[in-house]
Amino acid sequence: MFSPTAGRNSGPISMILSDILPSSASVLEVGSGTGEHAVAACTARPDINWQTSDPDQKSRQSQDAWRSEHPHQINPSLDLDMTLGSWWANLGEFDAVFSANMIHIAPWEAALGLVKGASEILHSKGLVILYGPFLEGEKTAPSNLKFDETLKSRNPKWGVRTLDSVKHIFAEMGFNLQARFKMPAENQILVFSRN
Numbered sequence: 001m002f003s004p005t006a007g008r009n010s011g012p013i014s015m016i017l018s019d020i021l022p023s024s025a026s027v028l029e030v031g032s033g034t035g036e037h038a039v040a041a042c043t044a045r046p047d048i049n050w051q052t053s054d055p056d057q058k059s060r061q062s063q064d065a066w067r068s069e070h071p072h073q074i075n076p077s078l079d080l081d082m083t084l085g086s087w088w089a090n091l092g093e094f095d096a097v098f099s100a101n102m103i104h105i106a107p108w109e110a111a112l113g114l115v116k117g118a119s120e121i122l123h124s125k126g127l128v129i130l131y132g133p134f135l136e137g138e139k140t141a142p143s144n145l146k147f148d149e150t151l152k153s154r155n156p157k158w159g160v161r162t163l164d165s166v167k168h169i170f171a172e173m174g175f176n177l178q179a180r181f182k183m184p185a186e187n188q189i190l191v192f193s194r195n
């Protein structure tokens with residue numbers, strides 16, 4: 001599958017990932033969608049290992065199809081749903097957890113589950129990297145306010161999350177916002193790590 005959005009943003013995202021991921025990093029991607037971010041990141045960084053995942057079967061099939069571009073770097077996709085308890089069981093340790101455009105298009109429990117699981121599977125210097133839009137009070141871009149309304153009309157449990165609420169749930173698990181990158185179309189990359 002091809003996503004027009006991923007087609008546009010996977011280049012800029014992979015440039016940032018390429019700069020911040022440690023050498024030979026193992027990365028778990030949550031809500032991988034079509035799987036195009038995995039390909040872009042592994043093209044930019046041939047030393048990394050990438051685990052795609054998604055609760056949606058068609059998405060996992062797409063991720064496994066894209067995997068043929070880098071079969072030695074990208075592992076077969078896993079069925080991981082952030083709202084299910086203990087999704088992290090038996091996964092082993094990772095250097096980074098990456099998720100793009102997932103926490104606003106899933107219930108808030110998915111964000112909570114992502115943070116909880118990340119705290120279980122990341123080693124002490126591990127990174128959580130989120131890409132997407134965030135609400136920031138008066139600084140919020142009008143396009144993101146409109147997007148928030150559209151999401152909520154599709155599902156009241158969805159919605160663009162506030163930067164403060166995201167920082168708060170990470171802080172509760174011992175993670176701080178270490179870096180923030182402004183991205184095209186009023187999106188951001190947030191990088192969290194433990195103190």
Ligand SMILES: C[S@@+](CC[C@H](N)C(=O)[O-])C[C@H]1O[C@@H](n2cnc3c(N)ncnc32)[C@H](O)[C@@H]1O
Pocket residue numbers: 003005006030031032033034054055056059080081082083099100101102105106110
């Ligand atoms: C808007 S798509 C983004 C896909 C991809 N990350 C991208 O940026 O192109 C949202 C993805 O999150 C996944 N998703 C939704 N709820 C989820 C959950 N509870 N746990 C993990 N992934 C979820 C969907 O199946 C979908 O693939």
